[in-house]
Every structure is written in structure tokens, then in C-alpha cells.
Amino acid sequence: MTGNADDAERVVVLAHEKFPERAKTATGVLKYADYDVVAVLDRDRAGTTAADHRADLPEVPIVESMADAPDADTLLVGIAPIGGGFDDSWRPDVRTAIERGCDVVAGLHYFLADDEEFAALADEHGVDLRDVRKPPEDLTVASGKSADVDAEVVLTVGTDCSVGKMTVALELMEAARERGVDAGFIPTGQTGIMIAGWGNPIDRVISDFTAGAVEEMLLEVGDDYDVLFVEGQGSIVHPAYSAVTCGILHGAMPDSMVLCHAAGREAIHGYEDFALPPIGEYVDLYEGLAAPVHEGDVVAGALNTSGVDGDEAARAAVDDFTDELGAPATDPVRFDADAVLDAILDE
Amino acid sequence: MTGNADDAERVVVLAHEKFPERAKTATGVLKYADYDVVAVLDRDRAGTTAADHRADLPEVPIVESMADAPDADTLLVGIAPIGGGFDDSWRPDVRTAIERGCDVVAGLHYFLADDEEFAALADEHGVDLRDVRKPPEDLTVASGKSADVDAEVVLTVGTDCSVGKMTVALELMEAARERGVDAGFIPTGQTGIMIAGWGNPIDRVISDFTAGAVEEMLLEVGDDYDVLFVEGQGSIVHPAYSAVTCGILHGAMPDSMVLCHAAGREAIHGYEDFALPPIGEYVDLYEGLAAPVHEGDVVAGALNTSGVDGDEAARAAVDDFTDELGAPATDPVRFDADAVLDAILDE
Numbered sequence: 001m002t003g004n005a006d007d008a009e010r011v012v013v014l015a016h017e018k019f020p021e022r023a024k025t026a027t028g029v030l031k032y033a034d035y036d037v038v039a040v041l042d043r044d045r046a047g048t049t050a051a052d053h054r055a056d057l058p059e060v061p062i063v064e065s066m067a068d069a070p071d072a073d074t075l076l077v078g079i080a081p082i083g084g085g086f087d088d089s090w091r092p093d094v095r096t097a098i099e100r101g102c103d104v105v106a107g108l109h110y111f112l113a114d115d116e117e118f119a120a121l122a123d124e125h126g127v128d129l130r131d132v133r134k135p136p137e138d139l140t141v142a143s144g145k146s147a148d149v150d151a152e153v154v155l156t157v158g159t160d161c162s163v164g165k166m167t168v169a170l171e172l173m174e175a176a177r178e179r180g181v182d183a184g185f186i187p188t189g190q191t192g193i194m195i196a197g198w199g200n201p202i203d204r205v206i207s208d209f210t211a212g213a214v215e216e217m218l219l220e221v222g223d224d225y226d227v228l229f230v231e232g233q234g235s236i237v238h239p240a241y242s243a244v245t246c247g248i249l250h251g252a253m254p255d256s257m258v259l260c261h262a263a264g265r266e267a268i269h270g271y272e273d274f275a276l277p278p279i280g281e282y283v284d285l286y287e288g289l290a291a292p293v294h295e296g297d298v299v300a301g302a303l304n305t306s307g308v309d310g311d312e313a314a315r316a317a318v319d320d321f322t323d324e325l326g327a328p329a330t331d332p333v334r335f336d337a338d339a340v341l342d343a344i345l346d347e
Numbered sequence: 348m349t350g351n352a353d354d355a356e357r358v359v360v361l362a363h364e365k366f367p368e369r370a371k372t373a374t375g376v377l378k379y380a381d382y383d384v385v386a387v388l389d390r391d392r393a394g395t396t397a398a399d400h401r402a403d404l405p406e407v408p409i410v411e412s413m414a415d416a417p418d419a420d421t422l423l424v425g426i427a428p429i430g431g432g433f434d435d436s437w438r439p440d441v442r443t444a445i446e447r448g449c450d451v452v453a454g455l456h457y458f459l460a461d462d463e464e465f466a467a468l469a470d471e472h473g474v475d476l477r478d479v480r481k482p483p484e485d486l487t488v489a490s491g492k493s494a495d496v497d498a499e500v501v502l503t504v505g506t507d508c509s510v511g512k513m514t515v516a517l518e519l520m521e522a523a524r525e526r527g528v529d530a531g532f533i534p535t536g537q538t539g540i541m542i543a544g545w546g547n548p549i550d551r552v553i554s555d556f557t558a559g560a561v562e563e564m565l566l567e568v569g570d571d572y573d574v575l576f577v578e579g580q581g582s583i584v585h586p587a588y589s590a591v592t593c594g595i596l597h598g599a600m601p602d603s604m605v606l607c608h609a610a611g612r613e614a615i616h617g618y619e620d621f622a623l624p625p626i627g628e629y630v631d632l633y634e635g636l637a638a639p640v641h642e643g644d645v646v647a648g649a650l651n652t653s654g655v656d657g658d659e660a661a662r663a664a665v666d667d668f669t670d671e672l673g674a675p676a677t678d679p680v681r682f683d684a685d686a687v688l689d690a691i692l693d694e
Contacts, residue, residue, distance in 0.1 A: 206553065
């Protein structure tokens with residue numbers, strides 16, 4: 001899980017009592033990570049496989065504890081309770097993993113590296129404890145060089161938080177790879193970082209370094225791919241998180257953008273006094289704000305229809321969204337991404 | 348220097364070898380702070396007064412060292428070397444201040460509170476060491492409530508960094524007070540914080556908390572004033588700092604904005620590949636980005652003409668800027684602020 005995402009690894013994912021519905025990181029890793037997930041820990045579902053619970057997940061065995069897991073080099077905590085604490089019922093699994101020589105990766109507010117028992121045990125066994133919510137110490141301000149990378153840069157932007165910006169970036173990367181395009185992914189949040197095996201948690205960096213932390217990632221891998229899908233965060237009209245969104249926009253300097261929206265969403269989630277502006281206004285805002293730093297158009301859209309019952313209604317919702325946007329759109333989880341990918345690769 | 352800016356205090360300002368040209372914090376404090384500056388420390392200019400060096404500064408004595416300073420309760424470090432380090436030639440003054448029972452305030456990258464000698468001495472004498480670049484630990488995300496405060500909120504926004512957003516906010520506050528308006532100031536950077544005696548250094552907070560840290564200040568004092576001038580940071584088109592700008596815009600929810608620009612500036616300072624867009628585009632960007640969260644217009648402009656020789660040429664530059672902006676503008680340092688203040692108070 002360190003350095004390049006292509007390092008082959010064998011990973012066990014902890015998801016006790018929450019797999020799959022309440023284990024978004026675990027299912028994201030199973031669907032999208034390049035490394036091998038060799039087992040899922042869920043004491044309530046031991047003896048089944050991930051595919052038994054959701055058809056789009058692989059045939060990975062679910063076991064009761066780390067003691068029952070096959071050979072591995074990493075344990076990844078794939079769930080987070082509300083508040084981001086560490087559940088002490090996981091302690092024996094983390095202890096066993098360290099004793100078996102596994103690194104342990106988590107995205108909790110509670111830092112494993114600050115836990116005295118784990119820190120001492122990790123030291124003794126020569127393994128790493130990686131808290132992906134903790135940004136690196138050596139970040140700095142952007143130099144304005146992101147646009148110089150060889151790759152075409154595609155940023156997923158949103159009408160709100162939690163509309164699927166990470167999933168869309170990953171789905172589009174996979175669809176591009178299926179066409180033979182050398183496509184990569186730039187993670188900006190904790191789940192994306194766990195899936196990719198590297199990255200900066202942009203929402204946790206010092207605000208002056210927001211763009212710089214994105215730029216650092218672009219400069220690191222931007223010449224290694226033909227197309228890079230950058231995971232966006234928040235929304236440019238979000239009363240709390242727009243700073244992160246704006247820093248990613250100017251730090252990534254995208255050549256094109258994909259506007260992500262959730263079907264039926266009419267107000268900012270958790271801030272219901274703030275109505276979402278019309279789709280066309282988002283396009284103007286994102287393009288207008290990008291242009292003075294680096295020109296980039298919203299060339300396509302992605303609609304999250306997970307809350308819509310039935311493919312027919314979902315198709316109608318996508319059609320409406322396409323009309324409002326004036327550009328190709330899809331739900332890349334439910335339908336195919338062909339027209340959207342055409343629009344991106346034509347750029 | 349803690350809590351409310353109205354606490355009466357007697358402050359000594361350290362500005363060794365740099366007063367006044369290279370001591371922006373010291374001169375800012377002398378011009379704008381509500382508390383009493385009782386002496387300036389500059390070993391090269393001892394025996395003179397601040398007014399001897401610049402006509403717009405008060406008759407405050409300059410002395411050689413803290414040992415020569417009159418009775419005081421705070422020592423403020425009013426200069427910062429490149430890199431933000433602590434100059435060891437200041438150590439005797441800081442030591443003497445602590446021994447005399449003064450709090451010490453600094454905006455350096457080097458934190459006084461982490462200096463073993465100062466920390467022990469401060470503990471012994473019961474005084475505080477305040478590093479204003481260190482944000483409070485208890486910040487959180489914005490709740491979206493800034494617009495509920497009683498005060499009319501005016502934000503200074505910029506075409507670039509270092510165009511005078513803090514100075515304009517302070518000049519407009521003073522001009523408003525001269526008209527009898529109960530006006531206040533919300534500081535967002537280290538110099539502003541030292542002048543006001545409180546505040547959050549927005550560029551140093553975690554990016555997710557950018558808007559929240561501004562909102563916290565608005566909610567703290569927003570019902571105590573009729574008009575609040577919020578110090579903006581950076582520029583919405585800055586390749587490195589736009590995240591901070593955007594977070595302040597949505598965190599402050601201004602009722603009106605004053606666009607600040609430096610005469611002759613054509614490219615982003617330090618990022619010369621990035622040309623400034625036309626003035627009208629800034630107006631559209633700031634108003635367009637503000638509107639989905641809280642409607643606010645750019646009602647006036649402020650042009651920094653400190654680089655322009657002579658009042659006649661400066662007046663011509665202000666006239667040109669006024670035409671481009673399509674709203675009243677001035678240089679509030681060189682000329683009066685009447686028309687700009689009328690535009691703000693009419694809102």
C-alpha cells in the first residue's frame with residue numbers, strides 16, 4: 001500500500017458486522033483496487049463469499065478473524081463507525097495481523113500509530129501502521145505546474161457531497177482501460193487512497209496547501225499515463241466544503257470535467273436551507289472558475305441513480321439530466337459509459 | 348491580546364533594524380490597532396519616534412531594548428525574517444519581557460511556545476506565549492449560519508495576493524467609524540490577528556474547516572456591530588491560494604464585496620505565466636460563486652496606488668479602474684473613501 005499502486009500485494013479487509021451495505025471502503029476496495037483482496041473479516045458472515053452478498057463483487061472468502069485469514073501482507077480497516085473511532089473488538093485482529101508481519105492501513109480519526117500497544121508491536125515486528133487521514137508533513141504551496149504533465153487530466157466535479165465523484169472516476173478509469181487506454185486514478189479522499197494504495201487526503205491538509213497537495217500527486221504520476229481521472233471532493237457551492245473543491249480544481253488543472261449529480265437531490269445534503277442551483281449554472285461556475293488558471297470544459301455528466309427504482313425510471317432520469325447538462329451523461333454503475341467516455345477521449 | 352479587541356492594553360512592538368519599511372506588522376499595528384502601542388524596539392533608530400519616519404504614524408518612542416521600554420503588558424514581534432524563523436538577537440528582549448510579566452505574541456513559523464527556555468520562563472512568570480500562526484485545535488466545519496448575524500458583512504476580495512485587502516478593510520472600518528457607524532473587523536491573517544488582538548489564521552487551518560473557521564468568528568462578534576469588514580485572502584483565480592479565498596467567501600457570506608487591485612499588476616505575483624483576467628470577469632466570478640450560498644454584489648473597488656508616482660497619476664489610475672469596475676473606487680490610503688463607503692452603506 002505504499003508508493004505505486006501497481007505493487008502486487010495480498011490484502012485482508014476488516015468489515016466486522018457491516019459487510020456489505022455499511023462497508024463502503026471494503027466494497028470499494030473489492031471492486032476497484034488493483035491489489036489482491038484475499039479475505040474479508042466479518043464475524044457475522046464467516047463462511048460466505050463477497051459475491052454471495054452482491055453480484056458485482058468478486059468470490060472472495062469472508063472469514064471470522066485474522067487468525068483464519070490466508071497468507072497476506074496487509075490488513076486494511078474497511079469500515080468506520082460514526083465519529084471515526086477505533087472499535088476495541090477489532091483489537092485482536094490488528095494484533096494478530098501485526099504479529100503475522102502485516103502492515104495495517106486505516107482511515108480512522110483515531111490514529112493507529114498513536115496507539116501504544118500497536119506502535120510497540122509494529123516496531124517489534126518491523127511493520128508499518130498507515131493512517132491515511134494523516135497528511136504527509138512535507139506538503140507545500142502549488143507551483144502552478146500541473147498542466148505540464150503528459151496525461152490528459154479529467155476531474156469529477158459535483159453538485160454536492162456524496163453524489164459519487166470517486167466511483168465515477170474509478171468506473172471511467174476501468175472503462176477507459178477496457179478500451180486499451182493507459183488510464184490512471186488520482187485519489188483525494190481516504191477511501192480513494194485505500195483503493196489506490198497512495199495519495200493525499202486533501203480535506204485534511206492545511207488550506208494554503210490544498211492545491212499544492214493535488215499538484216504533488218499530478219506531478220508524481222502525470223507522465224506515466226495517457227489519461228488521469230482525478231477524484232473531486234465536495235461542491236463549488238457547498239457552504240462548508242467549497243474550499244476543498246476549489247483547491248482541487250486549480251491544483252489539478254483539468255483538461256475536462258465530468259459533472260456528477262444524484263437523481264432527485266434538490267438541496268445540499270445536511271444543509272437543507274441551501275437549494276442546488278440549476279445544472280447549467282454549475283457548468284458556468286466550474287468552467288468560469290477553471291478558465292483563468294487552465295481552460296477546461298464540462299464535457300459529460302454522471303447521474304447517481306442508486307436511489308431510483310428500476311432501470312426504466314433510471315434511464316428517464318439520465319435522459320433528463322443529459323438535457324439539462326447539454327452533454328452526454330450516464331450512470332456508469334447502472335449503465336455503460338460509452339458516450340461519456342467518447343466525449344472525454346475526444347477532447 | 349486575547350478575546351475581545353477592546354481590552355485596553357499597553358503593547359511594545361519589536362521591529363529591530365527594520366522599522367518602518369520592512370516592518371509591515373509593526374506599522375499596521377501602529378496605524379490600526381485599538382490598543383496602545385507604548386514603544387517600538389529598533390536598536391538602529393533608538394531616540395526617534397515612529398512619526399519621525401512616516402507622517403501617518405503616531406508619536407510613539409523608539410527604544411533600544413525591552414529594558415528601556417515603559418510599563419507594558421504585551422510584547423509583540425512586529426517583523427518576520429524571510430522563512431519566518433526566530434532571530435536569536437531578539438532573545439534578550441523576549442526574556443526581559445517575560446520576566447517583566449508581559450505576554451509575548453508572534454506570527455512566526457517558529458513557535459515561541461515550543462522554545463524550551465521561553466516556555467519554562469513563561470510558566471515561571473505566569474504569562475502567555477501566543478503564536479498566532481497556530482490555529483485553535485477546536486475548529487470544525489461550517490454550519491451555514493453566517494448570514495444570520497445582525498451586522499452587514501463586507502468582504503474585501505482581490506485580483507491577486509498582496510494587493511491590500513487587509514489595509515482596505517481596516518481603512519474602510521476607520522472611515523465608517525468616523526461617520527459614527529458601529530463598525531468592526533474580522534481578521535483572517537497573522538498581521539490582521541495581531542492588529543485586532545484575536546482571530547483565526549485561515550490559511551493555516553485544515554482545508555475542510557476553512558469556511559468553518561471564518562464562520563466561527565462571524566458568529567462570535569456578528570451581533571455586536573452594525574457593519575463588519577472581513578479581511579479577504581488570496582484571489583479566486585490564484586493557482587495556489589484560491590481554496591482559502593473560496594472558503595472565506597462562503598464562510599463569511601458577505602452582503603457586499605469590495606474588489607481590491609494593485610495598479611499596474613498584470614499577472615499573478617510569483618506566478619507570472621498566469622495573466623490576470625479582466626476586472627469585469629472578477630466581478631462575475633465573485634458574484635457568481637457567492638450567489639448559490641448567499642447573494643452579495645461587488646459594490647465598490649479599492650486600487651493600491653502605492654507603486655504610482657504622484658497623486659495625479661494615481662487619480663488617473665483610480666478613474667480607469669472605476670470605469671472597468673463600473674462601480675465607485677478609490678485608493679483609501681492615498682485618497683478619501685467617501686464614495687466607496689456610500690456604496691457599501693447604501694446596500
